[in-house]
Amino acid sequence: MSSAIAWRRECGTFHTTYAADMALRPTPLARARIAIVIFAALAFGALAGRYELSIANQVGIAAVGALGLNVLVGFTGQISVAQGAFLGVGAYTSAYLTTRIGVPFWVALPAAGLVTAAVGGIFGIPSLRLKGLYLVIATLAAQVVIEWFMIHLVPVTGGSQGIFGIPAPALGPLVFDTERAYYFLTLAAVALAVLGCANLFRSRAGRAFIAIRDQDVAASVVGVDVFRYKITAFMVSSFIVGAAGALQAHHDLIVSPENFNLAVSIEYLGMVIIGGLGTVSGSLYGAAFIRLLPIALATVARSVPGIALNVNVLKEAAFGVAIIGFLILEPRGIAKVWRDIKDYFRLWPFKY
Amino acid sequence: MSPDLTLVLQLLIGGVAIGGVYALIALGFVLIYKATDVLNLAQGEMLLLGAYVSYGLIAQIGLPVPVAFLITLAFSIVLGITIERVALRPLIGEPAISVIMVTIGLAILLRSIVIGIWGTEYRVYPDVLPKESAQIGPLSVSLEFLWSFGIAMALVALFALAFRYTRVGIAMRAVADDQQAALSMGINVRFVFATSWVIAAIVSSIGGILLASIQGTGILLATLGLKALPVAIVGGLDSIIGAAVGGVIVGVLETLSAGYLDVPLGGGVRDVAPFVFLVLILLVKPYGLFGKERIERV
Structure with a gap:
């Protein structure tokens, strides 16, 4: 060739x-x-400093979570604001299993995914009868109820203090207790999630998800079992999200309720929207954008002398503006921008 | 009267009073949803902004209450028009998730504006409503509760009547029913959209002032906007009567569950109970108690 x-x-x-x-x-x-x-990605893991790696880990974990959310929101069209709670279920399950029962991480991680999938499936049941905005509110109820349990089910969750002293994952002599070691774990998880999702939407179930998103009545007319696939979507999504939660727990080595509140749900929805609804790559772009935006802002605010602004307020405002801006200017997100750029060069120098 | 019964009645009255204000906020959700098919999750933050603007005018600038109130209303009108024009109109025809997310983005932006100007500390709201309490038999009822309930319910009734009998109200109902048909009958749909946002901004500002004068001004007021969501949903998202009934139901449910379940279950029940109730209602009646069922066609 x-x-x-x-x-x-x-x-x-x-x-x-x-x-x-x-x-x-x-x-x-x-x-x-x-x-x-x-x-x-591999070279970055080998060469980057500790600070850069810790940011990369946050991005990677968020990317897995955003992928999970995108399966539900972007591909199946079921809007969920319970993302934070589902992340929390995964994180708490893994934290509980490893600290109180002494299960190794490699068992606790899939277990966290399975438990979250079960919880997600249960809270997906209302989607049988509820659609659109009403479903949003039902998932809001899931968020509120699960958050309440995190704070009040003290024997399991440790209440508002949470669970601390979570062990770092270990594989024989290899302990993932540095940012660099954990980076490769996160990278593997991201790769698995990306491959899994990319292939999911070429399978029968994935096609059914997309059919339900585009027109659920039409999907049921052509023989898609809408309820079954909606629940499946909730469970698949929650499994990935739960695994992301477990990854986060073993990275931070502590879980506490405020890391899994409604604001987290909204942050993840922001990632999915800004990255691109219903695109696998968009979840990665969105996660990177949302995680890097506040860091970039803080850096800029520090370097400009005389700015006496409250940086936290600035970050929040920027997040809000980013969501509104993307929705108005490019509703299909960064993934679409990237595709437009590629399309431009594909036929260059011709117009079409 | 036995002490138990007194307690129940006391809780009921408190619940109904706070429920009236919830109903007023839920009215904002319902009006916008009915006319424009948008679920406005920035309602709580619009409430917050209204409360803080009026606080700033009364307590910080020192304007007399009626003047401050009118300026706050004018501000709400401008806010409603701006939001509709800048953020919502470009999204007409986009999927529900986009519209919801843009209102969430608005919520975050409005809240950070409030925090940027006023900070996060709790502030005592100036006395707008009378603070004394009235004695009815063995029950003591705070007058500000009665006033805020009265004002809220009067407004809900006013808007329900306006919706039914005025020209604009009829136009709004027509748009809610079928946008295209309304357009072809010469109704100015853009004007109707703008009007419903203005009304929502006004009612949430008034709700904000009432709640702030009961509980003080703090960032947590915005979460009360979130509480009006179960209210609107329980009543049915497109029903004004539903908002009123849902408000009272949720208010009562909250105070009763806080009064009876907080101690055995370890607190925080008042925030969860409306949502549990909500899911149960939705499983039986997916469009709320008074909502109109949608017939879907491919």
Whole structure:
């Protein structure tokens, strides 16, 4: 294959086999790009300093959570404001299992996902009868009720103090107790979640999710079991979110209720919206944007002399403005912006 | 009268009084939802802003209460128009999640504006309503509760009547029923949208002033806007009567559960009980008690 062909872009659909049609990365350039991204991520883990790695860990954990939320909101069209609570269920489950029962992290992580999936499935049941705004309020109820349990079920959750002394994950002699070690764990989790989600939407269930999002009555007419797939979406989403919660618990080494309140739900919804609803890559962009925005703002505010503003207020205002701005100017988020850029170069120098 | 019964009655009266104010805030949700199909999650923050603006005018600038009240109302009108024009109009026709998120974005922005100007500390609101309490038999009822309940209910009734009999009210109902048909009958849909936001801003400002004078002015007032959500949903998102009934139900439920369940369950029940009740209601009647069922077509 000559280099001119190797670096071409896709310019229409010319697949001759089903395998080629189904490929996630259809062109050599796309495969090369993904290889570069993986290499860059690994190199970052090896070279970056502790502070940068801790930020990267926050971004990675948020990315897993945002992916989970996107399965529900972006792909199935079921709006949930219980994200914070579901993260909390995962985090508390894993924290409880590892500190009180002494289960290793590698068992507690999937267990956290499963418990959260069960809880998510239960709170997904109202979606049988409720749609749109009414469902939003039902998930708000889930958030409020679960938050109440976090604070008041003291024997399990430790009340408002939470659970501390959560052990760092260990694999034989390898202990993930530094930001650098944890970075590779987070990276693996992000990679797994991305692969899982990207493939989910090429499967029968994933297609059913999308059909339900686009028109649930029509979906049921063509034979999609709407209720079953709605619950499945809630459970799949909650599983991923719960795993993200467990990752967060073992990164912070402490869980407490204020890390899982309604503001967290809204933050994650912001990630999904800003990144791009119903796109796998958008969840990553959105998580990075929301996590990096306050850090960038704080850096700018520090470097500009004479700004006596309250930085926390500034961060909040910026978050609000970012959400409103994206919705008005680019409702399909960063993923769409990135695709537009790629599309521009695909046919360059021609207009179309 | 036995002490138990007195307690129940006392709790009931408190619940009904606070429920009246909830009903007023829920009215804001209902009006906007009915006319524009938008669930305005920034209602609590609009309430907060109204309360703080009136606080600033009365306590910090020292204007007399009626003047401050009128300026606050004027401010609410401008706020309502601005929000509708800048944030909501570009999103007409976008999916529900976008519209909800834009109101959440507004909520965050409005709250950070309030915190930026007034800070987060709790402030005592100037005495606008009488503070004494009246004695009815063995029960003592705070006059400010009675006043705020009266004002709230009068406003709800006023808007319900206006909705039914005035020209604008009829136009709003027509738009709520079918936007296209309303447009083709020559109704100015944009004007109706703007009007419903203005009314929502006004009622939430008044609700904010009432709540602030009962509980003082603090950032936590915004969470009361969140409490009006179960009210609107229990009553049915598109029913004004539902808002009034839902307000009283939720108010009573709150005080009763706080009075009886807080001690055995370890506190905080008053915040959870309305939501539990809400889910139960929704499972039986998915469109609330008085909401209109939507017939879906492909």
